[in-house]
Amino acid sequence: MLNYAWLVLIFPLVGVIINTFFGRYLGKRGAGILASAMVGLSFVGAVWMFAELLGLEDRVVTRPLFDWISVGDFNVQVKLLIDPLSSVMAVVVSGVSFLIHIYSIGYMAHDERFVRFFAYLNLFVFAMLTLVLAENLLVTYVGWEGVGLCSYLLIGFWFERKAAADAGKKAFLVNRVGDVGFALGLMMLFVTFGTLSMSQVLEQAMVVRLMPGVATAIALLLFVGAVGKSAQIPLYVWLPDAMEGPTPVSALIHAATMVTAGVYMVARTHMLFALSPTALTWVAAIGGLTAFFAATIALTQHDLKRVLAYSTISQLGYMFLGVGVGAYAAGIFHLTTHAFFKALLFLGAGSVMHALAGELDIRKMGGLRNKIPVTFWTFLFAALAIAGFPGLAGFFSKDEILWQTFANGKTLLWALALLTAGLTAFYIFRLVFTVFYGESRVDKKVAAHIHESPKVMTAPMAILAFFSVIGGYIGVPKILGGSNWIEHYLDGSLGWHAPEAAIAETAHASAGTEWALLILSVIVALAGIGLAYVFYVRRTDLPTRVAKSLGGLYTLVYNKYKVDELYMAVIVKPLRAVGKFFAESVDGPVVDGIAEGIAALVALIGRGLQALQTGLARNYALGILVGAVLLLAYALVR
């Protein structure tokens, strides 16, 4: 299969082509099934690849596909890199995508642009897998921009709604800021190492002695790209707005896969980060801060999907915290489990919307537990998983990050992350209790039509629920009697450290400490859940009273710290003013003047040439004669 790894990429692309050109002949059902089947085949291929890799001794395999660009010394080979990291990622991406494709058949059934939706989704999967499997960073970049494009198209999928179109634009523009950083990072990488091939960079990173600032600059520029794509401070503002897209898109692109590309990229280029402790500290700090900051906003929002969006930002912060303390495997582990439970949370939200005719305000829900039981139970499992309930997926992965942070000596960040874990448990169970428990606050008209979603939607949810429960067992830590399989497996890709061991050696904390921290985080998680129970089931008057007593602080958090307004005032408006100035007083008279002058000159010459084009054969013959005389003259005097 490894020789046919390209098939994994090709299937979704075939889906795009067929659905784009012939989709309208297939009908809705046909187009949906085709798109899902293509991603399904991709998934089978990815699993096969993964299985085959397990059986190998040397688990880093490259398969050249073709030379893309070859100009002088600049050579870009399109090559697949199949190693533990990319194989895990490919399985997660294609697997979750497959389930969400199937879910979408039900969810989008009444949309008139159904076929286009699936073509976009397939294109997304193709771009994402390109990003994941690329050996050359330039090819990664192609995939990176490709997923960005699909994200833009799908956020604005219902572009008739101004909010959706604006959100698409916002996502695109904010990502541009990050992408500039990424592009600059790639250029600097190329200038420094003379190559963008991952394996060659790795080889050279081992021997080349860089000026200290260079590694930091490259790593930080790449990280700017990751910050944009993975919605971290300060570029996270696009992700909450991205919820304007269809819910399966939020689940797939804006929770499970694309937004994790930044984490993946940092892990992929970890050799560069390993060379620069400064850069790593930045990654960890930004990750930890984002995790906490976004979790506080999630506490106060009333829009079901926005709470989940802020939760995604917060969880991505955890992943960056993990990779930032050098625990790349822990970051990827959390990425994997998060893909399961967060995708499920979104699909659950979609199912709730489906039942309530598109309602998103949790204040108009309540008591849905018995009316849509499958949605309730799957949502509950996902909530338990993200809250870090012992034994479920999120528990193992989040705890691994917390432990590694602590062991790395970053006590302050660890405390912040622990606090965030409590907030996470609280806000997610705030959702569970307000949506599914208590009195129904649903509109009378809507209440009459509440119904469980069709099987085509609930089946994928059930499967994701299963993985949200057991997904953590690939990484059970030693003290709980596990072997932390995922970490050892990923070691094949991520086990590389800087020659002089730039990272401080993991402090050797005792097993006793690890146990203590473990129990502490369980207590925090349970406390969060319990508090949510008290607030939203027992004493439903408490939330308003607490909010009142907090006064201004609550309003500030409720208004998302007014960051959007801040950006508007500090960045957008001044830029617009500058732009206006240049447009009116520089571009118009000066630049346009020059450009139009040149254009006019060229057009004038063109008219002159046309005047020579008389249409008379004798004049043309004269031209030949003039040319002949000139050439002959040169031949004789040369």
Next chain:
Amino acid sequence: MAIDLQVLAPEAIILAFVLITLFIYALGSKRSTTLMGWLALAGVVLAGAASLYYWGDTAPTFQGMVAADGYGLFANLVFLLAAGLAILMGLEAVRRFDLPAEVFVLVLIATLGMMLLGSAVNLVAVFLALEILSIALYVLTASERDEWRSLEAGMKYFILGGFASAFLLFGIAMIYGATGTFSLAEIGAKGGSLWALRDAPLLAAGLVFLLIGFAFKVALVPFQMWTPDVYEGAPSLVTAFMSAGAKAAGFVALIRILETAFPYWRAEWGWVLAVIAVLTMSWGNMAALGQRSVKRMLAYSSIAHAGYIVIGLAVAARTGYASVLFYLICYTLMNVGAFAVVMAMGRKGEPNEDLDDYTGLIRRKPGLALAMALFMLALAGIPLTAGFLAKLYVFSAAVVEGYAWLAAVAIVNAVISAYYYLRVAARMFFGEARAEAAPVHVSAPLGFVVALTSLATVFLGVYPAPLLEFIQAAIRPLVGF
């Protein structure tokens, strides 16, 4: 000397199909026209297969007249590609524009001329092949008999072509006078010592006249004046065929002649060609800017592209020649595609070539408009199309061989050209179609041409590697490594 017919198998096949189609034409009725078209296409496909089959045979044959080496066989494929596409367009044109069935025969004859030109290693053979090609093209140009533009174009082309042929023949005579031979290899051997003495005015004048003859064929400034009138007047399928196939034949032969017979030419003539390249592309691009007729714009664009191709010739060297061959294939695809769209827009007596006729095409014929936009992007040299890589390879060959200034001028030119190419695309996408706009009909063969050329344009723009390797192998017999 033994005559090895096998070496000429592709040419023989084409000749056989010329006779077959002519025979059917003599016997046939109106209905046999389509049959002739399909037979001609079969001949082209068979000849292509034969060219691939004999790949790698190098010995000159027919008393040293032609060599079916890799270079010549590769060139065959370019010509046959252009011919095949033209015949497919012809299947529609005979019905829509009431062209006579002879166009198929004439396209085959012209193709035969191109193929011989590509493999000729003797100046006599070069001249004969060029005349076979040219005379067929004169007639093809005038083949829309009830359209005065076509007749006028044919007449002009014939007169000026005759003038240019005279130069060519005179040049050949002078070269023979200086060296006593027609064989390219022997001219190369003898001429070298003459040249070194700086005492060969006859040879130098011969080379100049030879260059003029070819410069006319491939439309280089100042020998390009005929091009816009002829290209605009000729039926679209003929224009596509001429601008792609005939131009390719001229370049292929010119490279072989210069490289074999005048290997020392580059030192003194490289920069002359560079100047001609600059003049040609600038002239083509600037004159194209003001055109309202899409077809005439494409005619000027074809001059500009000849200018880019000459860059590869001027820098000579292996990379330069390889880039020329690559350019020729890419240009054939995107250019024939564009002319196929032009043809699809037209109807008998109503060419619909004005920019206004393309306005809002996206809403009337989305597929056609998208394909045309792709061809425009490719011709402008936008990345991910074949046109981009074609330009990139030519320009980078120039930079590598020390002609960076030439590449810079060419890039400025490419920027200028983007204006008039993208204007067509902009018109198609933004703007409302006129209410009285004629309905556009795309038949199966024409649709096939558009689809094939657009797919190939994208494919080569993304994955050129196999073709490049093929080309590297093809020029090996010519440059010897």
